[in-house]
Amino acid sequence: MTCILVAHLGSEVVIAVDKRVTCHAADGTRIVLGDSEEKIVRTAVGIVTGCGALPMLEPVKNVLSTEGFSTTDEVLELIQQTRNAYAEANSCNPRLAADLAETAWLFTYPAMANGQAVTRAVFFHQSVSTENFAVVGEGRVMCFPGGFSREQAQEVQSHLQEVVTSSLSTNPYEQAKQAIIKYMLHLMSEVADTTVSVSRVCDVAVINGRNVQFKHGVTSSNGVSDWL
Template identity: 70%
Template sequence: MTCILVAHLGSEVLVAADKRATRYEVDGSLTVCSDNEQKIVRTPAGIVTGCGMVEMLNPVKDHLSAQGFATTDEVLELIQQTRNTYAKANATSPRLAADLAKTGWLFTYPATARGQAETRAVFFHPSLSTETFAVVSEGRVKCFPGGFSHEQAQEIEAQLQEVVTSSLNTNPYEQAKQVVIDSMRRLMAEVAETSISVSRVCDIAVINGEDVKMTLGVSSGG
């Protein structure tokens, strides 16, 4: 489980991910294992992260981290194969449908649009499609929930979108970026207050093409 916040600022993409690892017990209850997980992983093209079941997330993240990818179709095929493998291995699990429905991935890579270099942020989530990726476009944000409601995620997303839009319109870029990062930290801490699946401490990545700057273990308090 996790909470991932994404903000595409144009020249850079900001990604925040909490650090909590949980597991399901036999009775279906959720237990906290640690708050030391690094869920944002570097790849040769940028980063990859995700929310949901680690048994599905990690094979994709490990492959992209070690080998990268040539096309997004290659990544889509890898994700679909991983989902199929998980489904076969857990065919009798009463949680299988829920596990598949809540597990998604986000990755970034450098691209060129209208002759200009840009950082592309794309994601796979079954709530939208199991056949294509969706794009976090310039100036837009996304919240990926794992362990809290879709409605709460929409509210978090709306708050972050308001901060991004107003900051980019009124502040110099570097100042706007810091305002957005501070907002991500605050929102992560707010989610953690109501969700056992999310830690208030998070990692933040600033991605510009293949260049990735990571800040590990930050919270709303610093």
């Protein structure tokens, strides 16, 4: 499964995603398959990532990374078709409802707002809507849980929001960004201590329009200095 942390800093969007892949055993327990998955995928206009069931995530990520998209409506239709196909193929699977509820996609793209170039970060999650994307607004954060509770995710999100708001309001931008990335890696480590579904090691992307900076395989102990 996956933990995704998102912070929209205004000029840039920072995304941290853990690298663990798990599967369910026959008794329902999770089995760790590895900690080397690169879950943030580059597209022609930004990135795409997601959490949940790989058979739903991968088709969408593959299309966006190889074929791209012209409008967000195309992406929404692709996600809906993928979900429907998965539901039909797994109609007898007792995990179907959970898989649909836990699977989410997040992607970025450049746009214009009031004559200014901006970076949009939008996501699809069943708990919000199955008919529209939701937007991560400037100055806002999100935590997408995969394999840990929504209550825990909301607590993580609340702590991250406090740090983002405080850092952006009191520090120069570059200093604030470093503090926010450091805290995101700290939160990822804390989540990893509570669930087998999330790894301490993660990938981080900093997105500004079409420009994407990646750091792979970072942790709370080694990741921040790479941006200094």
